[in-house]
Amino acid sequence: MTSKFTDNPFKPSSAVTTITDVFPSDGPISxxxxxxxxxxxxxxxxxxxxxxxxxxxxxRWREIALRSSFLWRHMRLTCGEITDRYVTRWSVxxxxxxxxxxxxxxxxxxxxxxDQAILRxxxxxxxxxxxxxxxxxxxxxxxxxxxxxxxxxxxERKDICSRIEQLAFTLTHSSLDPSTFPIPNxxxxxxxxxxxxxxxxxAPSFRRLLPECKKLASLHLSFPVLSSLxxxxxxxxxxxxxxxxxxxxxxxxxxxxxxxxxxACPSLKELKVMPFVAWPRExxxxxxxxxxxILKLCCEAKYLQRIRAPLLTVLDAYELSSxxxxxxxxxxxxxxxxxxLVVQSPDPRxxxxxxxxxxxxxxxxxxxxSTLMKRVGTKVTVWENIFRPNGFPTVQNARFEAVGxxxxxxxxxxxxxxxxxxxxxxxxxxxxxxxxxxxRQLYAPGTVSMCGKASHIQFGNRWCCFGVQRASFEPSxxxxxxxxxxxxxxxxxxxxYWTMGIEPTEYV
Numbered sequence: 001m002t003s004k005f006t007d008n009p010f011k012p013s014s015a016v017t018t019i020t021d022v023f024p025s026d027g028p029i030s031x032x033x034x035x036x037x038x039x040x041x042x043x044x045x046x047x048x049x050x051x052x053x054x055x056x057x058x059x060r061w062r063e064i065a066l067r068s069s070f071l072w073r074h075m076r077l078t079c080g081e082i083t084d085r086y087v088t089r090w091s092v093x094x095x096x097x098x099x100x101x102x103x104x105x106x107x108x109x110x111x112x113x114x115d116q117a118i119l120r121x122x123x124x125x126x127x128x129x130x131x132x133x134x135x136x137x138x139x140x141x142x143x144x145x146x147x148x149x150x151x152x153x154x155x156e157r158k159d160i161c162s163r164i165e166q167l168a169f170t171l172t173h174s175s176l177d178p179s180t181f182p183i184p185n186x187x188x189x190x191x192x193x194x195x196x197x198x199x200x201x202x203a204p205s206f207r208r209l210l211p212e213c214k215k216l217a218s219l220h221l222s223f224p225v226l227s228s229l230x231x232x233x234x235x236x237x238x239x240x241x242x243x244x245x246x247x248x249x250x251x252x253x254x255x256x257x258x259x260x261x262x263x264a265c266p267s268l269k270e271l272k273v274m275p276f277v278a279w280p281r282e283x284x285x286x287x288x289x290x291x292x293x294i295l296k297l298c299c300e301a302k303y304l305q306r307i308r309a310p311l312l313t314v315l316d317a318y319e320l321s322s323x324x325x326x327x328x329x330x331x332x333x334x335x336x337x338x339x340x341l342v343v344q345s346p347d348p349r350x351x352x353x354x355x356x357x358x359x360x361x362x363x364x365x366x367x368x369x370s371t372l373m374k375r376v377g378t379k380v381t382v383w384e385n386i387f388r389p390n391g392f393p394t395v396q397n398a399r400f401e402a403v404g405x406x407x408x409x410x411x412x413x414x415x416x417x418x419x420x421x422x423x424x425x426x427x428x429x430x431x432x433x434x435x436x437x438x439x440r441q442l443y444a445p446g447t448v449s450m451c452g453k454a455s456h457i458q459f460g461n462r463w464c465c466f467g468v469q470r471a472s473f474e475p476s477x478x479x480x481x482x483x484x485x486x487x488x489x490x491x492x493x494x495x496x497y498w499t500m501g502i503e504p505t506e507y508v
């Protein structure tokens with residue numbers, strides 16, 4: 001799916017990697033039995049990297065890799081020049097042109113490349129990513145013909161359609177005419193679909209296709225697509241549903257569509273609704289999601305009560321704003337199995353309404369200081385009203401990000417006395433001296449009771465800016481390491497992100 005290609009751990013360059021028939025002399029690795037090598041390949045196939053890298057090891061590995069059809073099941077179809085910064089180029093003997101890959105998927109921009117990729121995949125299930133985005137270097141008619149040629153090579157062959165298990169459509173080229181494209185009548189083994197389109201004319205084709213996909217369990221849709229499918233009978237077996245913004249869309253309609261779709265998903269285990277669609281809302285009726293484990297949404301805290309999920313383990317809640325009377329309401333949030341909680345809110349005191357017994361990971365982002373100060377006052381002591389001492393005794397991993405003062409962060413640390421990993425992201429643009437004060441507080445007398453079990457500490461992500469230079473922090477950071485080494489739980493890692501986009505500095 002498209003999201004797989006954003007986190008490639010390798011760093012490809014524009015250089016071409018040449019796979020030759022000349023390898024170093026055989027070594028011990030060549031003596032491994034074939035079944036063990038195939039096992040290594042199967043484990044490697046979970047990594048987002050090209051299988052051509054395996055073919056570079058030795059001649060024997062190359063032969064086995066080319067016979068292992070499961071390695072070649074990932075393909076990306078697109079038109080025109082590939083400009084993805086994660087693209088890797090391979091020169092392979094016997095192939096007339098350079099092969100391009102993005103992650104583990106081979107890029108197919110022409111029918112010949114697609115035919116070769118399908119041949120290598122044998123009879124394995126297919127994962128196909130189709131991206132037809134706007135291009136200024138193509139005439140619309142030429143782009144239409146190229147895209148149509150590629151889709152015909154797949155969707156006009158029943159043997160190929162029956163092998164597709166994962167399919168991603170990104171169709172943002174607005175001039176493409178869906179009526180000329182060969183959308184299949186059936187994808188009997190389709191399990192996961194990602195569909196992003198700004199063109200409503202594509203909706204009828206998919207409304208006909210998806211009810212026939214009886215194994216469909218995962219959907220990643222844009223809100224316009226969700227709107228076009230809200231009344232189609234495809235939701236009963238859906239276990240994962242991800243909805244995100246795409247183009248101009250009436251967000252109130254998106255919330256209305258969710259009101260009708262979610263109750264129709266009795267098997268739902270994962271639901272992610274990307275900002276900025278507020279759901280649930282005041283008109284949302286209580287919904288019971290008996291299988292739901294993972295929930296990400298954007299709404300006022302009081303509306304979380306509309307979702308009843310007894311098995312929920314992960315909650316990521318983004319509160320854009322909250323009404324002034326919300327704090328006086330009786331908010332009751334009962335997720336007894338919750339293990340991970342991430343909250344972004346202008347006033348997150350409502351998180352103590354949860355019944356915490358199993359919480360292991362906590363992330364709190366406090367935004368809009370002016371809004372917060374209006375609610376809780378201007379005295380420094382009121383920061384402690386947000387984080388209570390020993391408020392989260394079971395938390396092992398904690399992350400705090402806020403526009404605030406040292407008192408706020410120290411109160412946050414006091415709320416997680418047993419945390420082993422702590423990450424703090426203060427907004428140092430407000431006060432250049434603030435970061436320095438916080439570092440010194442972490443090894444001051446008496447702090448051992450608040451964060452004494454933290455063996456991993458991270459500061460980020462714009463720690464040094466404006467008037468304070470990095471050199472001003474170094475003595476305090478080294479003092480932090482030295483003093484805490486004598487504590488019952490010494491530091492194992494101290495990492496500082498000085499500026500955004502720069503590799504961190506390790507002090508332990």
